[in-house]
Amino acid sequence: LNFIESLFSSKKDVKLDEFPPKLSNQLIHQILDWCIINIHLSKDRRSKPSMFISRRTKTIYLGSYQYFNNRITVYILRHNSIEELCNTIIHEYVHHLQIRTSKDDIRYNRLTRIKSYWENDYEVEARDIASKYSKKCLNDLKL
Numbered sequence: 834l835n836f837i838e839s840l841f842s843s844k845k846d847v848k849l850d851e852f853p854p855k856l857s858n859q860l861i862h863q864i865l866d867w868c869i870i871n872i873h874l875s876k877d878r879r880s881k882p883s884m885f886i887s888r889r890t891k892t893i894y895l896g897s898y899q900y901f902n903n904r905i906t907v908y909i910l911r912h913n914s915i916e917e918l919c920n921t922i923i924h925e926y927v928h929h930l931q932i933r934t935s936k937d938d939i940r941y942n943r944l945t946r947i948k949s950y951w952e953n954d955y956e957v958e959a960r961d962i963a964s965k966y967s968k969k970c971l972n973d974l975k976l
Contacts, residue, residue: 849918850910854888857909860976861886864919865905867970868926872962882929896921898928900938905929919970924963931955 849857865884882898885906895917896907905925912918932938932955944953 849912849915852909854886858886860915861907861909861918861922863974864922864970865926867974868923868966871970871973872923872926872930872966874927874930878930878933882926896925898925898932900929900932900934903929915976916967916971919976920963920967923966923970924959927959927962928955931958 852860861884865882869881880903883902883904885904887906887908888910889908890910892908892911894906894908895911896905898905905922905928907918907921907925909918912921932941941953941955944955948954950956
């Protein structure tokens with residue numbers, strides 16, 4: 834059992850704001866690696882996204898994806914649970930698979946303007962996939 838698994842297998846209430854940065858980093862990268870192995874859309878990606886873990890709390894976001902630098906940002910302290918964190922990472926990873934070019938990025942922004950963020954096709958798909966895979970990811974990682 835690795836250290837992260839042992840934290841969760843003990844019945845302690847684990848709070849993300851008490852997680853040491855090194856363990857947060859390890860946990861987030863385990864989830865990302867799980868995504869790379871298990872989640873595929875019709876568009877295949879060869880590059881792995883970079884991950885930036887922010888401890889900033891003054892933001893309304895849980896995470897974001899920037900296609901131009903292929904980077905997922907996770908605002909770890911904005912999450913209330915490991916499940917929510919896992920959902921965010923999967924959601925942003927799906928954006929990594931969806932938004933590959935400036936053309937995709939322009940379409941994403943156009944859909945947001947026309948339909949709203951919540952009704953944007955990219956967001957609907959990312960929420961659906963994150964919802965579908967979050968529990969499996971947590972179970973597979975024994976979290």
